[in-house]
Amino acid sequence: LRQVRLTVVPGEYELQIVMPLSGQDPVQASRDVIIPDYSQQESCVLSDITLASRISPSEDREDPFFKNGLYIRPNASQLFGEGAANLFYYAEAYNTACAASGTDEYTMLIYVSEANRPAPLTGLEKRSKRRVRPTDVLVGRFNLAPLVSGTYFLRMVILDNANESKVEQARKFFVFNPSADSALAQPVAATETFETSGYATMPEDEVEQGLEHIQIIATEQELRRIRNVEDLNERRRLLMDFWLVRDPTPRTGVNEFRDEFYSLLMYANERYSVQRIDGWETDRGRVLIKYGRPSAIEQHQYDRGFKPYEIWNYNNISGEGQAMFVFADLDGFGDYELVHSTVAGERKLPDWIRRISESY
CATH class of the missing domain: 2.60.40.2550 (Immunoglobulin-like)
Incomplete structure (x- = not known):
């Protein structure tokens, strides 16, 4: 997380933030700002x-x-x-x-x-x-x-x-x-409907944020529904159904799977937020939320000749067994990008050690 101070006279401005990414188009964000006198x-x-x-x-x-x-x-x-x-x-x-x-x-x-x-x-x-x-x-x-x-x-x-x-x-x-949710939780009927759930009145911005979050672990079919469904109530139903099918104890008022998901998301925000990017949106945050906490982390902050990097080792990922992820601070902004993994569907770069060298 970084902060930049700008001294300007009162007036109306457009603030633009551009972050270059190695080998990719830069990430940009803008907003209108009014500086009162x-x-x-x-x-x-x-x-x-x-x-x-x-x-x-x-x-x-x-x-x-x-x-x-x-x-x-x-x-x-x-x-x-x-x-x-x-x-x-x-x-x-x-x-x-x-x-x-x-x-x-x-x-x-x-x-x-x-x-x-x-x-x-x-x-x-x-x-x-x-x-x-x-x-x-x-x-x-x-x-x-x-x-x-x-x-x-x-x-x-x-x-x-x-x-x-x-x-x-x-x-x-x-x-x-x-913890507070569990203290207030009551057993719920297996036939609880959308209309009687909290999703029916969920504010639109909360719905959209929830749908952004779940894309980390959603199936391809669920992702297509998120992209194609526009009606607000249907998007609310989509979010409810997503968590309902993953609830290990659907007859209680607590969804342990959802709780663990958001516990990891909050941890990612606390540890991996950088610039204006929330931790859950970074590569380390995504991997943490999708695969859980690693069994071990090797941190290499000051290895001579190399950019700062981390190796995350997992003893067992479902369908994969032992697995490894390599993240590196390629641009020096503190955002560790995923450069290599042994997990199917993730970025692979067998010669990753050369990619993270200072001479690359």
């Missing part, structure tokens, strides 16, 4: 909210993740839960005098809500009186361990003395928490 604002303003996996005091001004005396490591995937229960947040409030009504204090409300209900969740709400200043740094954390899997929002509201909202800001995030 906070100095000209008379009303209260809230910046965008940064969701982070860690925030701690820091004096290292050279660190790209340093800001206002803090080390802020963004959670690019916006996915929290098992193994990553703490949601850290950072934002800035400007011109807060507009909410003070002649006093030297204003009220800040920060809370977590469900995606379809803007009300604060119990135990996940912070209300505080804060001193008026031109720029106020808002930083803190919430423990999301009690939350079940789903889509949520972190919301910030500046309130005036009459408890009326002056300005609001929100940031969506996702929780995958099988």
Whole structure:
């Protein structure tokens, strides 16, 4: 994960990110960005909210993740839960005098809500009186361990003395928490229908993200259905059916296969995210999710004459037996690409040792 800072004057911009790939077309992404002129604002303003996996005091001004005396490591995937229960947040409030009504204090409300209900969740709400200043740094954390899997929002509201909202800001995030899901799970009837399931009302963006995830392990027939089905309800059914046929205990409210899948996905995001690429989208993340945790990993970070590389060994992959994967940081960006594997259908390069040499 890397961060780049650009100093620009207020205005409207298009941000483009281009990442070159060895022997392939570059990966590109773009988005429109509006930089407000906070100095000209008379009303209260809230910046965008940064969701982070860690925030701690820091004096290292050279660190790209340093800001206002803090080390802020963004959670690019916006996915929290098992193994990553703490949601850290950072934002800035400007011109807060507009909410003070002649006093030297204003009220800040920060809370977590469900995606379809803007009300604060119990135990996940912070209300505080804060001193008026031109720029106020808002930083803190919430423990999301009690939350079940789903889509949520972190919301910030500046309130005036009459408890009326002056300005609001929100940031969506996702929780995958099988431990909390299991605690609430109830036996389900074998005849449960789509209409009575949670998939029937699943938000479209959550459906699309779920369908992106499962393509790692989907069959060719399932991939064709994902590409060809356009109706939202049918895509919801597709996602439900995908997990249902893989559920080892369909009469319970817990799908152990799905839980393990997302446990590996979250681990991949934590360990292998690079630049703006989530860990599950990298070669190491895909292999981890598809084949499980390797039996052993050989790390070669500083071998003279070679680019950094890793060898993953598996004692037994179904239908393959013992297997090996070789990943290398070919471009120096920290994204280890798969250069060779002994598994059928994966990339093969018998002379892989030459490919990872510095002289290639």
